[in-house]
Amino acid sequence: MIPAPFDYYAPTSLAEALTLLQQHGDDAKILAGGHSLLPAMKLRLASPSVLIDINKVAELRGIKVNGTVEIGAMTTWSAIEHHTALAKACPAMTDAVGLIGDIQVRNRGTIGGSLAHADPAADMPAVVLALDAQIHVEGPNGPRAIAAADFFTDMLSTALEPGEIITTITFDSHGAGEGSAYAKFPHPASRYAIVGAAAYVKMENGQVTACRVAITGAGPKAERQPAVEQALIGTDGSADAVAAAAAHAGEGMDMLGDIHASAEYRRAMCKVYTKRALLRAIERAR
Amino acid sequence: MTTITVTINGVRYTSEVEPRLLLVHYLREHLNLTGTHIGCDTSQCGACVVHINGVSVKSCTTLAVQCDGAEITTIEGLAHDGQLHPLQEGFWEKHGLQCGFCTPGMIMAAADLLKRNPNPTDEEIRHGLEGNLCRCTGYENIVRAVRYAAEKMAAAQAAD
Numbered sequence: 001m002i003p004a005p006f007d008y009y010a011p012t013s014l015a016e017a018l019t020l021l022q023q024h025g026d027d028a029k030i031l032a033g034g035h036s037l038l039p040a041m042k043l044r045l046a047s048p049s050v051l052i053d054i055n056k057v058a059e060l061r062g063i064k065v066n067g068t069v070e071i072g073a074m075t076t077w078s079a080i081e082h083h084t085a086l087a088k089a090c091p092a093m094t095d096a097v098g099l100i101g102d103i104q105v106r107n108r109g110t111i112g113g114s115l116a117h118a119d120p121a122a123d124m125p126a127v128v129l130a131l132d133a134q135i136h137v138e139g140p141n142g143p144r145a146i147a148a149a150d151f152f153t154d155m156l157s158t159a160l161e162p163g164e165i166i167t168t169i170t171f172d173s174h175g176a177g178e179g180s181a182y183a184k185f186p187h188p189a190s191r192y193a194i195v196g197a198a199a200y201v202k203m204e205n206g207q208v209t210a211c212r213v214a215i216t217g218a219g220p221k222a223e224r225q226p227a228v229e230q231a232l233i234g235t236d237g238s239a240d241a242v243a244a245a246a247a248h249a250g251e252g253m254d255m256l257g258d259i260h261a262s263a264e265y266r267r268a269m270c271k272v273y274t275k276r277a278l279l280r281a282i283e284r285a286r
Numbered sequence: 287m288t289t290i291t292v293t294i295n296g297v298r299y300t301s302e303v304e305p306r307l308l309l310v311h312y313l314r315e316h317l318n319l320t321g322t323h324i325g326c327d328t329s330q331c332g333a334c335v336v337h338i339n340g341v342s343v344k345s346c347t348t349l350a351v352q353c354d355g356a357e358i359t360t361i362e363g364l365a366h367d368g369q370l371h372p373l374q375e376g377f378w379e380k381h382g383l384q385c386g387f388c389t390p391g392m393i394m395a396a397a398d399l400l401k402r403n404p405n406p407t408d409e410e411i412r413h414g415l416e417g418n419l420c421r422c423t424g425y426e427n428i429v430r431a432v433r434y435a436a437e438k439m440a441a442a443q444a445a446d
Contacts, residue, residue, distance in 0.1 A: 001327050008288060008305035008351050037349050039329055051305065051350060078341075101337075102417025104344045104395065189330060191416075254346055 001264035010053045012168065014138060017054050022140055025048040028067050030165060031055070032113025035105050053080060060112070060167060062194055065089045071171055073112025073166040081106060089173035092130060092180035092198050092277075093282055096123040099184055100190050112166040115151070118158045118221065120256065121192035123221035125152050129214035133171040139164030155220035168286045177203045179285030183276040184217070185269050187260060193217030194261045195269040197249070199277035201237065203285040211245075213274055218266045219253045227251045228274055237282040244269035246275035290354040293317045294319065303350045312350035313360060321361040321390050325419070332418030335391040336360045344400035344417075348371030361390035364397065372435040372442070373397055382431030384422035392418045396432045404443075405436055 011017040011124055021028055029048035031037060035198060040046040065085040077258035080086060080097045087094040100106055114124045115135060115244070128135065128148040135146045140163045149157050160166070174180065184196035195217045202210035211229045216222040227248035235241035250270035257263035287302045289333065293390055296315065300318060313319040325333030329347040335344045337359040352374035353355070364371035373393045384388045392415065399406060406414060411432045412425065420428060 002308070002311070003306045005304065005306050008349070010351075010354075034330060034352075035297045035347055038349070041306075042327070053349075055352065102332070103414060104342050105329065106334065107343055108347070150408070194416045215421075 001042035002049040003038070004044060006047075006051045007043075007051065007180045008051050009036050010056050012056045012058075014057055014059055015096040017052055017057055017165060018138060018140070019036070020050075020052045020158050021116055021165065022203065024052070026162065028106075029072065030113075030142045031117070032116070033076065033109040033191055034113075035101070035109045036113065036119060043137070044086055049238060054165070059234045069093075071111055072167045073115075073212045074110050075112075077101075077106035077111070078103070080111065090131065090171065090180060091174075092127055092182045092281070094199065095128045095280075096182035096184075096196070099123060099182070099186060099191065105191075111169060111227060115169070116158060116160060118152055120155050120220050120222070121187070121194070121196075123182065123184060123193055123196050123216060124223075126169065126193075126198040126214040126216035128145070128169065129222055129224050130180065130182075130200045131171040132200075132212060133169050135166060136168045137164045138167050140158045141264045142149055149224065152221045157221075159221065172181070177285055179203075179282060179283070181277045181280035182227050183280065185237070185273060195266055195273050197270070197273040197277040199274070199281040201285050202282045203233070203237060203282065206236055208235055208241075208282070210234050211278075213249070213278065214275065215249060215270050218250060218255055218270050220256065223253055225249055225251070225274065228278075232278065237285075239279065242275055242282065246271050248277060249274035288351050288354075290351055292350075292353050292356055294358045294432055295330060295360060301350075305349065305351050308343040308346055308349045309338075309348040309350050309353055309358075310334070312353075313345060313358075319360050319362055323385065326445035330419070331388070331391070332395055332415075332419075333388050333391040335394040337360070337398065340398075340401075342395050357403055359394075359436065361393060363375055364393065367441060371397070371399070372438040373432065375439070376434035379427075380427050380431040380434050382423065382428045383420075388418060388420045392420065396435070400432070400436055400439065404440060406432070408433065 028050035058221040064070040180200040213225040231245035255263035323333040325331035334345040
């Protein structure tokens, strides 16, 4: 399969990429890892007349870990997966990235590309929601930060404005008593999430004092699970408390149903995978 | 048209290509390097895996223009001086193929795996080849072939 023709630009700086995007407007698409966009172009589901390849923009790559974790938008999954300081600072991120696609997909796919695409079955939206991450973007009106909670607006839709490019993703490193985890039921062929759950917990004096849970794959977009979070905060984080809290997973969400998993089955799996992610996060927090 | 210069299996090529040309079509149709196969054409089967700057990627999901200045290795570049690469030998010895369609991609993915993990467990081999589909073998002999290559490469290194 061959994509429709397009003009190709490979800028080497963010400023140059933003100018090109400004010039070409709606006709242009940003090419990051290309593992969602190029397949869509081959199937002619997308036919941009201009492709702006930002793989040569070195300033958008890299991982910094201290009190805050900062990941450049063009950092590949494989660079994230093998970053040892990051695995300590935020194990949910490492859990999730190791489960994306396969090795060759992880060698090309990028965190910024995935977030901008906002596939309803992608793993990363649930992770950034559970980590309460900030998504930093730059556009014609300068830089701004978008909270993950405000970023995903609908299926394949985000709060990115025309002309904006994601630059970095930041979130806090875990401190004492904090833990996180990601658990998913992958589609056996594509490895996309049929249901994926990301969990973050904070434990103080044997009690859960903070908790964030988000689910992807089940509905049109990844969503936080406030009923689960509220049910777990104030408990001792025991297996019983987790099971009781996880029973609220998927509440109020529109469930997708398809040939791979019915809506009813996805709703049941939301509870199962939320429980698994929470148990792991609590174990890491203790 | 865009001019690209790439080094493939040690040979430099300069070509005029359309931006929409996929790397796999460039290899097969422009350079007649037909060892790299097109299987699913939807980034799932791994038949088209090649190495770009030493990293395994799916050449059906990469544009040729993106490879300007890159070093590419395909299945044709693995054997040296008439000597099969230990992975090629392993697939031969352990009967790691039936129809052979997935084999070039399997070997290129396995080569990347052994570079990062020279002594993988069977579990790690299976995990490392999760991006490659084989519809004939049931994978048993493929895992044996990769293990054979790992052992042979370790023995060669110990002898050095």
